[in-house]
Amino acid sequence: MNDRKPIELEEGWKFMEKGIRKLKLILENTSEPPFNSEDYMMLYTTIYNMCTQKAPYDYSQQLYDNYRQAIVDYIVSTVMPVLKEKHDEYMLIELKLRWSNHKVMVRWLSRFFHYLDRYFVTRRSLSSLNDVGLTCFRDLVYQEICSKAKDAVLALIHVEREGGQIDRALLKNVLGIFVEIGMGQMDHYEKDFEAHLLDDTAAYYSRKASSWIVEDSCPEYMLKSEECLKKEKERVAHYLHASSEEKLLERVQNELLLVFENQLLEKENSGCRVLLKDDKVEDLSRMYRLYSKVPHGLDPIGVIFKMHITDEGTALVQQAEDAATSKAENAAGGSHEQVFVRKVIELHDKFMVYVIDCFVSHTIFHKALKEAFEVFLNKGVAGSTSAELLASFCDNILKKGGSEKLSDEAIEDSLEKVVKLLAYVSDKDMFAEFYRKKLSRRLLFDKSANDDHERSILTKLKQQCGAQFTSKMEGMVTDLQLGRENQSHFEEYLEQNPNANPGLDLNVTVLTTGFWPSYKSSDLNLPSEMVRCVESFKQFYQTKTKHRKLSWVYSLGSCNVNGKFGQKTIEMVVGTYQAAALLLFNTADRLSYSEIGTQLNLADEDLVRVLQSLSCAKYKILTKEPTSRTVSHTDHFTFNSGFTDRMRRIRIPLPPMDERKKIVEDVDKDRRYAIDASIVRIMKSRKVLGYQQLITECVEQLSRMFKPDFKAIKKRIEDLITRDYIERDKENPQLFRYLA
Template sequence: MTMNERKMIDLEQGWEFMQKGITKLKNILEGLPEPQFSSEDYMMLYTTIYNMCTQKPPHDYSQQLYDKYREAFEDYITSMVLPSLREKHDEFMLRELVKRWTNHKVMVRWLSRFFHYLDRYFIARRSLSPLNEVGLTCFRNLVYLELNGKVRDAVISLIDQEREGEQIDRALLKNILDIFVEIGMGQMDYYENDFEDAMLKDTAAYYSRKASNWILEDSCPDYMLKAEECLKREKERVSHYLHSSSEPKLLEKVQNELLSVYGNQLLEKEHSGCHALLRDDKVNDLSRMFRLFSKIPRGLEPVSSIFKQHVTGEGTALVKQAEDAASNKKVQPDSVGLQVFVRKVIELHDKYLAYVSDCFQNHTLFHKALKEAFEIFCNKGVSGSSSAELLATFCDNILKKGGSEKLSDEAIEETLEKVVKVLAYISDKDLFAEFYRKKLARRLLFDKSANDDHERSILTKLKQQCGGQFTSKMEGMVTDLTLARENQTSFEEYLGNNANANPGIDLTVTVLTTGFWPSYKSFDLNLPVEMVKCVEVFREFYQTKTKHRKITWIYSLGTCNLIGKFEPKTMELIVTTYQASALLLFNTADRLSYSEIMAQLNLTDDDVVRLLHSLSCAKYKILIKDPNTKTISPTDSFEFNTKFTDKMRRIKIPLPPVDEKKKVIEDVDKDRRYAIDASIVRIMKSRKTLCHQPLVMECVAQLGRMFKPDIKAIKKRIEDLISRDYLERDKDNPNLFRYLA
């Protein structure tokens, strides 16, 4: 039939037809025997609404149908749904609610289809709530508002049962909590206010009860295991039935009750707290501690502070142990003992660096704690030797031939790497550099260095750690030696090509660049005639290579191999140039007094005493001293010991080493004065005027990479620069300095 012929449907009659459809739907939902809707049924219902909404006014029943739609739900809920819910309790009530909510959503879906035409036109024009929302709002106002309190309590009680280890129906809870979410129609307010708040309060109370018992009964590791397990379970709880937005809030509650509240008590448990775990190397427990405490605000601070105390304690104990060992020796501190000390410090660093990376996941707080702990005891020094010196000696032992350490190449590389790491904690890096340079010089000049590659490798590492300035001289020294070898080769070629240039003895000369090497005293030793010729020949050769360089001979570093003709047998003696010069005097004289020897050699008292002692009072008595005492005095006289013998064919006669420590420290002090001056001038040049305090602070910051400048020393340098007219004091404010260009 066409539009015009359509019969008018009045409200009563139309609604009666719709009621039939709605009743059929209710019966299906209630599970009564009722055939399903056919597509014809559906079309009839849809068309009836369509027609009733498109009739000419006053027969357009859109508004009335919109109201009837809502009444249909209200009627169904009051007559069927609420009575069935009110008679059930606890879990049965929850199951009924889930069933009713599911049915309600089906009903909303079907009725919204029947009344679809309203949604499309009427509602859109009047901006009323969509049908879907109207349906859900009915449920919210009539069912949810009445029951949500009972539902919430039932759910929380089930959660607590589950926490106590009982099996519960998780799917049921998931469905119930979905109602709290869906009833918000896109907002989380109902879930949060009507369920979550109370659930979080209950969680806090639950774990507060648990924790107060555990903290008394359990050891720290056991407590942490329980805490970690609880957190894991709560996470699972979220994934099974709570809304994902609850996870951070829930874990925060658990962490707060288990860890924040009892944190300090837990960390400081006497026999099992953090100290004990560090003492007993409980790596897994420490890792767990890190994982747990990293989750709570500022939770790691007390852990890292205990870590720092612990490492400081272990390090300080090593220092004390080394001190005790040294003081028991009563004599010169035992260098082996000190080397063991350095080795132990390196091992300690290895151990705790591994803790920082493995247990504490390289967290900056723990790197800082390790650094501060090492800075405390690494700068203590042992029995009069600074750590800078000990570390330099340690390197020397590793790098020199026949050092005390028998290590493979890889092990040497690895150890050097570690030494450089420890050096980072030492404030007097410049002192280390100076000791290191002195020892490097001895290794290079006396051919004591075991391996060039290692020498270069540690310089590279030091350069990375401390900058190029730190190593430039040392690198120069190593390069010098390579050049000196080439120089020696060309000297030998020169001798081969010039028949008249004959030094008379085998001569090896090492030419060095003054600026790179430590300063050595050069005395005008009166060379024996045998040697004068050599020096001349080499000087002539060197002039063929360069006209502009002046050669200074450092005899104190030379060595000679002499043939000693003794009655029992002829022997080769390996001696220093000084010792050789003294012995050669006895080729022309049988007996010489102390003063004659001194006059002929032109040396100082100190040097003469040292070398005569080495030749007459020490292990090998090449000279016979009169009177036969253990010390040298100016009234002694000496003669060649023709009867001397030894089971070896070659012997090395050592000269007692000069203690260079004082000199090194003086040199470093002098360099520091220059460095402080330069720093102050640099700062003042850029700032023009500056007060005392910030000037000192900036100076300390600038120089800190190489040494820790002493505040008094800086004050002194400022005074000195004022007296030298680099700076002036302000007339009115003595605390203010001005740069004078």
């Protein structure tokens, strides 16, 4: 082998040129037969030999340069002239063909010159033969033609956008050149094509949007926009590079959706408010789909949604005000308060469906719904607060004979929804107090329709507002259960101790002071029959416990009294005060107002209500002189023996007292205590704190139950300073110190 005569450069290159000429003929589609393995081996071996000869016959560098020159010659002589004479789509077709041929040429030449790549190129850290081949095309063809190619591609895309048919495969191939020419980098595709495409797209859709926003309704505009975005996505899938999708859609969204968002949402007869009013679920869902992809695109829709709900809710408040003014009972049954709460529940249900179905439970819309309900549910409604109305609504559902005849499921559902509404009410403590008052009446007067429902709503309230919120109410329900057990023990005691039996049926419910609303206990002079009952129960109770003191609340008691009216006996269900007054007439025929008052030892306001119920109301058991509709201090009363009624049993209620004022006062008092406790708690842990920070922390601590008023907090701070819990800093009056 070593004796072999070296191949001279000229001789070797002539042989290589023959191979290269054959390759060009094959590429130009002549009938040239393809390379066989012998041709290939000869060409490969020639290069091998010329690269492995000893100096000065090692022609590696010259062959490397000649390889490049061969490609350059072919491009200059054959490729560029053809490309320059073609235009538009025809030029793109030619470019695609030339690029495809060029890659074949480089592949074959790289095989022939393979030995160069493996040793010479690697040792000298030169560009690979493949890279050299591509660089030639880039510098000589691509740089010359890319601007024309880009224009031609954009022209075709425009045709397609306007509804024309184009050769998508051609575009895919041409754009492939922009990508491949970067040899692993995307800068040529991005700079030479994509940047122009994005500007072109923005201009195109800006023109479209400007005319659509004038001509089309909001739903039509959104349909067109959605269709355009879908088509642009398809465009990427068919021929653009995947990396363009996000940028392209962003430009389209910007021009179609963002630029005209306010105009679109506020279109006079078809904007967002109109879609909400007309219940256009599909259009609203489309609006969400489109704008959820635009940065901050949902914010203005959230604002409109909130305004719309606030307006609808405020209209309900106004309706309730009007109904209260005209005192019109609703045809569907129930007072204006019941109707109001029922309508608010329906409103909440309706908009919750929007939030979940149209707006896919997005936080913006949950927040809008919450804030809107907070606005109108914290307004006064016909002199009452929403907290009070919700408590009345629950009472109406839970008591026997409430105006709503509902199935168990419907009751559960309504209670669930009331508790959800309560979350929006800032005066939760007011609800608790009204609810507790009404619960006490249901429990004590056996008005509750179903124990399970009573427990169920307490569980719901506990989950929503915390254990402290319901602890007293749960205590009340438990007291009633214990009361029933206690009663059966009392009955057993009477059987075992017949001497203790008062001779009357007696039911006593023992209540735990802390759980129940505070009741006024009076020193009523009980008739002797009742005194025996009270003593009898006291003896029984002492056998159970020595440490508890019984305090009797006669105002909550009820009695069944038999009245003999001529030939007919009528059983009367009355309160303890009423019963005591009636029993006075067993020993006297005629009594004055003051005599009755003295014998019963009742306060004037209670006495007036008792006598009013017995002499001026539906059942006139007592005859009043002089006859009038109100009771005065100079009246006299006699037993009306001529009274009769078709029923054998009648209930004589006392005129209702206005408890509302007392409940509101109780709540105010509790709030003062709560603010005091909160301030002391904060100061105890912080020792020194600024005024503003103290206020902020106090509001934060209390806002779960009520919204404390700044003035009220300020007043409590002053009060705590006078009571030496905290003091003002000598230097800085805005600073407070805790006094242990």
